[in-house]
Amino acid sequence: MEQTGARYGSTIRSFNGCWTCRLRRKKCDERRPVCDACATLFITCYYDSEKPDWMDGGSKQEEMTKQIKREVKENAHRRRGERMVQISDDHIPSIEAAEIHTTGIEPFLEASHLRPQRGADCTLISKDVRGSVPFGRSDTILLMFYLEHLLPFLFPFYRPSLLQGGRAWVLEMMISSPVVRQATLCQSSYFFSLARGATHSNNAWEVVLCQTQDAFEVLRQSLQVIDGPSIAEHLHGAVRILSSIIQMQRFEVAILSFNNCQAHLNAAIALFAQLLQVTGPVEPANASSSFNAFVNLLGPTSWVLPTQDFQVPSAEQAAFRFSSALLILDDIIASTVLQEEPKLYEYHSSLLGDTDGMDPAINLEATIGCQNWVLLQLSEISVLDAWKQRSKRAGDLDVIGLVHRATIIKNTLETRLTQLESDLRDTPKEDNGLLGILTADNFQTQKISDIQTSLVTRVWAHAALLYLSVVVSGWQPANVEVRYHVGRIIDLLTYQISPPSLLRTVAWPFCLAGCLAIPVQEAPLRSLVEALQPPSVFGSVRKALEIMEEAWRNRDMEDSESRDLSACFGSQGNLVLLV
DSSP states (O other): OOOOGGGSOTTOOOSSSOHHHHHHTOOOOOOSSSOHHHHHHTOOOOOOSSOOTTOSSSHHHHHHHHHHHHHHHHTHHHHHHTTOOOOOTTTSOOOOGGGTTTSTTHHHHHHOOOOOOOBTTBOOOOSOTTSOOOOOHHHHHHHHHIIIIIHHHHOTTOOOOGGGTTTHHHHHHHHHOHHHHHHHHHHHHHHHHHHTTOTTOHHHHHHHHHHHHHHHHHHHHHHHHHOSSOGGGGHHHHHHHHHHHHHHHHHHHHTTOOTTHHHHHHHHHHHHHHHHTTTSOOOGGGHHHHHHHHHHHTOOOEEEETTTTEEEOOHHHHHHHHHHHHHHHHHHHHHHHHTSOOTTHHHHHHHHSOBTTBOOSSOSHHHHSOOHHHHHHHHHHHHHHHHHHHHHHHTOOOHHHHHHHHHHHHHHHHHHHHHHHHTOOOOOOOOOTHHHHHHHTTTTTTOOOHHHHHHHHHHHHHHHHHHHHHHHHOOOTTSHHHHHHHHHHHHIIIIISOSGGGGGGGHHHHHHHHHTOOGGGHHHHHHHHHTSSSGGGOHHHHHHHHHHHHHHHTTTSTTGGGOOHHHHHHTTSSOOOOO
16 A cells, blocks of 8 residues: 655655655655645645746755745644544534524534543543532643633634623633633643643643543533533533533634534534523524523623622623624634535524614624624625525526625625725724723733724625625636735735734635735735744644645636635535634
8 A cells, every 4th residue: 555755765756746745755646636745744735737946956946845844843733633532523413504493412412422531641520510620730820821821812802891800701611610621721731832832742742632632521521411301401501511612613723623613513503593592482583682681591790899880791691692703703604615504694684783773792893803794794695605506506596686686795895894994093092090000011912902803804894805706706816806805905914904913813814815816916925824933823824825825726727717615615625614
């Protein structure tokens, strides 16, 4: 049996394989678009009909050799990650959109049979998943590392007012909920090992794997507790589980593991839909009322100062709002890749829209930095794409109807985008008196101004218009409007959005713009990613660049005009969720 190129000696050379293997003087199996040797090492596989200019036998070739060696070294943690014990898509059946109101979490529960492999540094915490469990100093350090450093990095736009409790709910959940704690610990262990420079330490990685295994085990036990005819008896536990599933999703994306994205998303959507129906049948047009009614059930709010009329949301109330925002985003992004209607689409208008002058039930801008109206229109485009695909398969596509529906979406996006650009300014900061003085120095390096959320929203809006163009007119990188929107995204990311690390919060728009970029724009796009160090911290951005590179290599293929988002993102095999 032929083995991967990574195991061959340097004396064996490929003359017909990819240029990466030729450069490394390794045998190539010539599989396309990525050969086994490159896939095994998680490095870029260069396939071009013409000899690249860097194969010059001189300085350019030497520099490329160094670059490939850096890739091999940087992706060592990903190769070790292949050993991680996970709940695979093969084991967890998908929950179709039509079933989410009745199926519940049973498929996820039945499949969550993972058992941890215990060792000296890996002890499963108490099986009483409903109560508080004491923990040691090492856990305390990791939890504080998450609160002080990791949470602001992962969610830079999430800055709830300290007068509303700030992020205290996260600490409360970690203290009182084993399932949330384990989901948090596995993330903290991974990033803490990176901070210590232990990226290539097998011992450090084994600890991370063990924490992850424990997280899945505690999640399985928690699912068993709430499983039954009436989820209403375990509302707080169900919210903790929802939060943990979302956290695990974010962690696996961070380590470039996409095997479970679909399964975790399906489970979270099913659980969310069940919770939304706890107070009674949900009318899609009135979903915000059901959402707020459920939030009230998670109370009561806490009295910080009993002598004053001053209350803050409970930990579960804050967790549910936070997790719901991330779930809505994940569902929409997944729909663009799968060419399906978002599973929670019927609730979008009520949950994300302004109702009777009231603030929306879910505020995406406060969580992910993008205003609700963009994601609402992005959802409409994915619905339009799903309708188009169904019509094409049935042979009755109404092109006039397609253009009409697209024009309404386009006008809405362009009108709001123009308004946003004209109103773009740094909003004066609210004077919080003593509180402002106390927090100014502590959060100076982390605080993201309102102008950044406006810029991020513009990036998403330009990407939505690109997506709409692909749905209506196909893959046309040379189109004037397409080039304009790609150019605007590159300009915003290069010259206006700061700090550069915010690129990871717009991985999907960045990837879409990159796939539609022209050759002269490739270098600036690569530079944006290469500037983010260390690479292991910016997994979603590195994955985006990998998808873009493949799109560039296939730019001149015969079927290039029929390409779409599904072809680009779906070429990776699993659901690639760039969030």
